[in-house]
Amino acid sequence: MSNSKDDVVQSAPPKSRWTDLYLKEDWWAIWLGLFVVLAAYFAFTSGSSFVKAIAINPGGLKWDNVGQIFAHLGANAPQYIMQYVFWLIFFTISTAIMGVKPSKFIPSFTLLYIFSIIIFAIGGWKYAQYFNLEPPLVALVLGLLLANVLPIPRWLDDGFRVEYYIKTGIVLLGATFPIALVVSAGPVALTQATVISVITCLTIFFVGTKYFKLDKRFATILGMGGAICGVSAAMAGASAVGAKKEHLYSTVTLVVIAALIMIIVLPFVSKALGLPAGVAGAWIGTSEFADAAGFAAAVSYGHMVGNETSALHAFTLMKVIGRDMWIGIWSFVFALIACMKWEKEECGVAPSPMEIWWRFPKFVIGFFVASIIMTLVTSGYSAAEFAKSVNPNLIAPISSLRTWTFIFCFASIGLTTRFKDLKSVGWAATAAFSIGVVVNVFLGWFMSTQVFYGFWSVLK
Amino acid sequence: MKSLQNCSKCSFFMNDPGKFEKTFPGFTVLSSAYGSTRADAGLCMKNDRIFLPSRKVCKEFVPK
Numbered sequence: 016m017s018n019s020k021d022d023v024v025q026s027a028p029p030k031s032r033w034t035d036l037y038l039k040e041d042w043w044a045i046w047l048g049l050f051v052v053l054a055a056y057f058a059f060t061s062g063s064s065f066v067k068a069i070a071i072n073p074g075g076l077k078w079d080n081v082g083q084i085f086a087h088l089g090a091n092a093p094q095y096i097m098q099y100v101f102w103l104i105f106f107t108i109s110t111a112i113m114g115v116k117p118s119k120f121i122p123s124f125t126l127l128y129i130f131s132i133i134i135f136a137i138g139g140w141k142y143a144q145y146f147n148l149e150p151p152l153v154a155l156v157l158g159l160l161l162a163n164v165l166p167i168p169r170w171l172d173d174g175f176r177v178e179y180y181i182k183t184g185i186v187l188l189g190a191t192f193p194i195a196l197v198v199s200a201g202p203v204a205l206t207q208a209t210v211i212s213v214i215t216c217l218t219i220f221f222v223g224t225k226y227f228k229l230d231k232r233f234a235t236i237l238g239m240g241g242a243i244c245g246v247s248a249a250m251a252g253a254s255a256v257g258a259k260k261e262h263l264y265s266t267v268t269l270v271v272i273a274a275l276i277m278i279i280v281l282p283f284v285s286k287a288l289g290l291p292a293g294v295a296g297a298w299i300g301t302s303e304f305a306d307a308a309g310f311a312a313a314v315s316y317g318h319m320v321g322n323e324t325s326a327l328h329a330f331t332l333m334k335v336i337g338r339d340m341w342i343g344i345w346s347f348v349f350a351l352i353a354c355m356k357w358e359k360e361e362c363g364v365a366p367s368p369m370e371i372w373w374r375f376p377k378f379v380i381g382f383f384v385a386s387i388i389m390t391l392v393t394s395g396y397s398a399a400e401f402a403k404s405v406n407p408n409l410i411a412p413i414s415s416l417r418t419w420t421f422i423f424c425f426a427s428i429g430l431t432t433r434f435k436d437l438k439s440v441g442w443a444a445t446a447a448f449s450i451g452v453v454v455n456v457f458l459g460w461f462m463s464t465q466v467f468y469g470f471w472s473v474l475k
Numbered sequence: 476m477k478s479l480q481n482c483s484k485c486s487f488f489m490n491d492p493g494k495f496e497k498t499f500p501g502f503t504v505l506s507s508a509y510g511s512t513r514a515d516a517g518l519c520m521k522n523d524r525i526f527l528p529s530r531k532v533c534k535e536f537v538p539k
Contacts, residue, residue: 373514
């Protein structure tokens with residue numbers, strides 16, 4: 016039964032968001048990340064080696080005989096089992112609270128853990144770097160092969176939670192990211208991100224609507240997807256303007272294909288151009304679409320040139336700190352335009368500026384908190400003490416656990432990508448999006464290698 | 476009588492994160508319906524459009 020128009024006068028006020036604290040994975044990423052950071056700190060100060068023990072991974076073996084891998088796994092089986100149980104308990108409980116069935120998550124995560132060990136082992140091969148067998152690229156390619164060749168049951172996707180793993184990793188990354196670097200580099204990152212975000216989004220929107228006659232809502236989510244944060248931004252934009260289901264589905268397809276291509280292309284082009292790690296990290300942070308895909312590309316390039324830290328730091332500054340915050344702002348702006356210009360009669364209440372906060376990727380808060388905590392607790396140590404004690408016993412274990420979450424994420428990207436699932440997209444949308452991508456990639460290259468080269472090239 | 480009616484109370488509205496993800500194959504490759512950026516947006520099964528439930532006013536509202 017439909018109500019008459021007179022009966023429907025306004026929408027209800029937004030409800031409390033306190034439930035987000037346990038129903039959103041952003042918050043769970045914060046809880047898990049900060050738990051690891053604090054546990055590592057208390058273990059460090061009490062002399063316990065527990066966190067260090069479970070932070071083991073086979074990535075640094077430099078093996079040249081497969082038997083060495085099995086010997087390593089056999090000798091350290093208790094640590095690997097403890098680590099697996101730790102991840103399993105936390106991820107299973109948190110995803111169960113969010114609504115994922117443990118009966119599906121547990122077997123899926125177990126397979127993912129085994130797959131991740133294989134990825135680590137391949138990355139730890141003595142000649143891996145020579146053959147460009149970077150763990151993120153190996154995870155992506157092997158995952159894609161498995162997902163598209165073998166009949167992997169679809170329910171296993173419940174454990175391949177790309178976003179949850181990368182968000183947890185980003186919070187852990189905060190613990191090894193000096194807050195002073197955020198303060199000193201933040202303005203440059205924000206400037207570069209703002210310029211490119213605005214130009215790319217508006218390019219796709221105007222080219223799409225003026226020259227390819229796309230629906231305004233469709234052009235909006237294409238623009239947000241191409242300029243800010245891929246699928247997540249497209250979804251936020253879709254709900255801001257009331258886009259059609261098929262438009263979001265098309266945008267998902269375009270973003271996923273372009274992001275996968277750029278995971279491979281950007282590191283190799285950066286290498287061909289001989290870019291310093293920080294410059295390439297900034298370019299990737301400016302031009303990749305999603306955090307997960309971008310981290311895969313940045314980590315790969317860091318491995319290629321032997322400077323993962325600079326590539327990761329530059330990427331994080333550009334993408335996580337610079338670009339991600341635009342999700343809420345663009346959503347609010349387009350919601351206002353849609354409400355006041357495009358469909359006045361359907362707009363119940365004007366969009367609230369609070370939408371900027373609702374859309375805000377909360378895991379970024381965890382990144383900052385972890386960074387501040389570790390900066391404070393390590394500030395009392397001399398450089399010599401830091402190198403001798405703090406780094407190997409506190410920083411390194413956290414870095415290793417962060418690397419695990421990244422590998423879970425990279426493997427999940429490949430394992431969840433089924434090309435036959437992707438929607439066929441019309442030429443007009445593909446053309447508008449592609450033009451935006453070209454503009455974005457060129458501007459990202461120009462600003463990283465020409466305008467701010469002096470800054471990014473010396474970033475530590 | 477004036478009433479407060481929006482998508483969150485409508486039978487056509489679907490914003491369960493698990494079902495939302497399954498509606499868009501490929502969605503979870505680089506995103507998640509369990510993340511903050513979705514807020515509580517969902518899909519209107521009547522009009523095949525995506526909305527934030529707290530903002531929308533609709534003549535086709537049907538209570539759950």
